[in-house]
Amino acid sequence: MTKFQVTILGCGSAMPTTLHNPPSQLVDLNEKLFMIDCGEGTQLQMRKFKARLSKLHSLFISHLHGDHIFGLPGLLSTLSLLGRTGDLTIYAHKEIDFLLSPLLSYMGSHMSFRINLIPLNPDSHELLFENRSVKISSFPLKHRIATNGFLFEEKETPRHIIREMIDFYRIPLKQIQRIREGDDFMTADGTLVKNELLTYPGNPAKRYAYCSDTAYAPEIIPYIEHVDLLYHEATFAESEVVRAGETWHSTARQAAGIARAANVKKLIIGHYSSRYSEIGTLLKEAVDVFPNTLLATEGQIIELNEEDSEVTDRSSHP
């Protein structure tokens, strides 16, 4: 079964605290690490939670507020010190070039690898990356500046063959691939053997959606409907719903409302305001609306591809 897990490196917001680091996550899909956002200290969080820098495939930056990007210079510098040679693609809004170019040109002659900046489309759903097993796309969120959410989708795997039936009908090797893709089989005497007798369904294709930062925005629901896991920001408790609106953020209850309306399987909330030293209220307010809600914590790993998706907590957080 394909590995598909999300590691929370930081689930705080603009102002880091001793409880929460600025935003960053790793999506580990089939041994490739895709990083979402890169707040200050992200490279250290990777070391702390033993995520391998050498497996970093590409970066996805939701928007250009400091708490989502201030870890980039340090991370890029360290990758270079470690001697990375493969190009690194960063998907981000085009202004990132203006922000990073002085630093990059300054480090330029010493960098061991090339950076490939791909601009995000802030206005519509767009496919960013695709390979044999995964599709990654972005879609617009609703924030003070151009901001995108990201959708990580496994591709359905071909059907699994039933070895005994293949042997029984002596099906030639060259026909197996077609059968995995759904074809029936015709025996030498002209009997049609239906595909369902020869195979069982492939692994279900899991989907993960990241929505941060964003105001309450029901218009994002079509992009995230039925995902297996939704990370949605929940900066504020309901008592701060007015401030949430003013600052283009969401409350935990609003995050849960989106999860319910989008019929997602599981919700994980984060991007907590630094005003909350205790976040039980956020969880309670979310669970009232959408029971299958988790609180994000630094070091937490959420497995998408297990019979019963499990959460591992590698953090030393109390």
Add this chain to the structure above:
Amino acid sequence: MTKFQVTILGCGSAMPTTLHNPPSQLVDLNEKLFMIDCGEGTQLQMRKFKARLSKLHSLFISHLHGDHIFGLPGLLSTLSLLGRTGDLTIYAHKEIDFLLSPLLSYMGSHMSFRINLIPLNPDSHELLFENRSVKISSFPLKHRIATNGFLFEEKETPRHIIREMIDFYRIPLKQIQRIREGDDFMTADGTLVKNELLTYPGNPAKRYAYCSDTAYAPEIIPYIEHVDLLYHEATFAESEVVRAGETWHSTARQAAGIARAANVKKLIIGHYSSRYSEIGTLLKEAVDVFPNTLLATEGQIIELNEEDSEVTDRSSHP
């Protein structure tokens, strides 16, 4: 007695590890915090060790390698979120403007305070800041790029008056200041009372010197002679002395050699290469040359103004 203490926020080098953060220190002089260098995660280290962001007076950046500056954007952003209004002066080499200006112009309209960049002179000793109780100057170090060390010097306080003697001779209030400055006193009948009978010496003026990053450079000795505390980089053990030279860094033994030749009272070494998970060798090699050597640790506080300068360890480091 004036408060004069140095807090180590980070004493690692280019590549942060789980053991050591990138370089940063706070010099707390009379309730003003002067920051030296600002590696990634510095603002978090301040929170961890309960140093008050509101007391931050100015910043001194030794040189523009990433490990000494990548914490600046986050720190400046947080100061603004906290509503700082007073100007913040940053002493750094002039290229910092080129590196930071895109970020600052991007944050510009939201910044609650102004930043005042003062260029460092990379070629000679220069006074940077002076007030009633302190003088801060910079001097050239020897590194791959322009790099400066910093010298924090208390000013000698006036002599302390001996209250009983002042009363005995009925010395008028308006003459006290002159007597604190060393004047003798003439009684009404023309008797000269020597100052030493009326006063005892003021507090000794302590001095702290910061030298990182630098190759072994005996030419810095005149700037740091007899300081009470010298922080000197010790990136490598003696087994890496060739590499130290090639990378314009020092070994622990070289740092101790500088401390001995400069007749400093105490040496603290840091800027450890990430290759060392165990730094006992560095201490041993330094102590062989200069016995009064300390190893820097994150969270450590070195008091300069105590009868017997003490070290407090607030870190949770094993």
